[in-house]
Amino acid sequence: MDLDTTPALLVDRDILDRNIARMAESARARGMSLRPHAKTHKCLEIARRQLDAGARGLTVATVAEAEVFAEAGVDDLFVAYPLWVDAARGARLRALAARVRLTVGIDSGTGARNLVEHAGTGIGVLVEVDSGHHRTGVPPEQAGAVAAAAHEAGLDMLGVFTFPGHSYAPGAPAGAARDESDALAAAAASVRATGIEPSVVSGGSSPTALLEVPTVTTELRPGVYVFGDAQQLELNTVTENEIALTAAATVVSARDDLVVLDAGSKVLGADRAAWATGYGRILGEPDARITALSEHHATVYWPDPSTRPGLGHRVRVIPNHVCNAVNLADELIVISEGAVVDTWRVAARGCTT
């Protein structure tokens, strides 16, 4: 591969396109809309591929991400976050709402009134529901009360959404998918009981989005599925040949059964869930594990001496959590059939406001 130097993030475009097509087909086959979460890739080129494959719009996490994709011509954006809106953010939301179909999350009547105070009423809202992750969102049976408050405040109350983040543990995805479905059904019923018909019932995480459970969901919002990562591998939601993003790294030091690579937490991110078996994996070497991670060093336990790379050799690392790895890079090197074919800018990198 004609790659000048390491570390660098590589995207295998062929695998990426297969991942995008598979999720699009699955959603279509079940009659659901797909609104991929763009926080994972932050790239205009990948957003365009998702929309071309049939996505109805994008999900984003922040107003700043919405601004980047709106500027690039994406016209339907959902900020899946219970925003607290000050004067500055309110002005930005008004500007966005004037050019795209904009929806944002709320999880309290106070939040709904705050939104109207600073951003006006021309914005769609979905009530966030806690389906078991216990982060933001109200219990399903309280969704109606928040919806009624939002409606009363003058907002365009469109429905409910949840993120079943408790799907992120080994063996958990199937149960989390059922929780998600139950919570969304209860939340939709709670909204309907106030006289508002929820037109959007939005769910989905990459671990649960492909699971076929009976569901009232109308829309899916997976993010990580475009790339996959070591967390998804350890959840058994992807296989290694579905991993589209890796970090190219070089062996800079070696001793015994350990090799040290030049990709650390400033390239891979420092994510390590309690259940993770290491700080990342090595492509093609399933028994190797990153056992320690510094900012510019990954210490890899590499048990097989017959494949263990020596000083100066390059390997490809699978990050634990691809969203945080991508957000550290200014660009992604695009490969196809082993050759570098393009470079994509991480256009919304660092867009946290």
Add this chain to the structure above:
Amino acid sequence: MDLDTTPALLVDRDILDRNIARMAESARARGMSLRPHAKTHKCLEIARRQLDAGARGLTVATVAEAEVFAEAGVDDLFVAYPLWVDAARGARLRALAARVRLTVGIDSGTGARNLVEHAGTGIGVLVEVDSGHHRTGVPPEQAGAVAAAAHEAGLDMLGVFTFPGHSYAPGAPAGAARDESDALAAAAASVRATGIEPSVVSGGSSPTALLEVPTVTTELRPGVYVFGDAQQLELNTVTENEIALTAAATVVSARDDLVVLDAGSKVLGADRAAWATGYGRILGEPDARITALSEHHATVYWPDPSTRPGLGHRVRVIPNHVCNAVNLADELIVISEGAVVDTWRVAARGCTT
């Protein structure tokens, strides 16, 4: 404070200046050179303050960081990393060596010969020694062999360095400082035995740099000390009134004794050492803990109802590991006596190559 929106990283300039002065005075009083690690701040304004306070040069982790500081006029740079040099990086090192006093790390004879092959001989080198962190570096008694190989390859063999990263655990700094001192003394003796006089014996991490142990060290390379962070708080190496960097964040959701803030791992970094009590701290609220962290959410257990902030209130978060937090931001908002006074660009953000 006149801060438009959150999340944002704030630097308290008054505390920063005190931290810089304290370390400079401590090094001077012990007759040691100070070469602060600029990977922590990546800011030209902070580098300038360190040099003005008497630092003899800067330490960096990558060639790309060295390029940023060289471009800004810093003329003495040490890349504290056992670089593996390909043709592209070799050309960059030659260009750097032509304009600044450049030193790089090595930890093998192979690495030394690789360096000469691609970057020539006009570069100073220090042999990296493992003082107990077990990452890169050779055992102290092997330093002489690597030094001799570097000398034979034509490099300017200046001495030895170590990073006592095993200082990062509660109760560990004092023992790690002794290990560091012992390892450097043994390594210097090993080099001297080959007939080469080591002029630089370089050590120091923020947890150990201020500890007064008998030592042969001629140079200190702490990084985190400029800002402090929650890791240093939990190591008892700083107090809260020495914390110069915080993330301003807003409460976006709340229930019971939990509040959810809009600063997640894309602002704070995902670092959580095995011994850490959470994903970060809250300034002025020592009993609060970040118990869960997503990309844009920090879930904070806040036990005191009398101080617990409501929706829309702003708090200041102390990141666990400030180096990774800073590397996520494009700029730092500078405050002094509670007012915003400046904005500093994170000039070397993302410079991982």
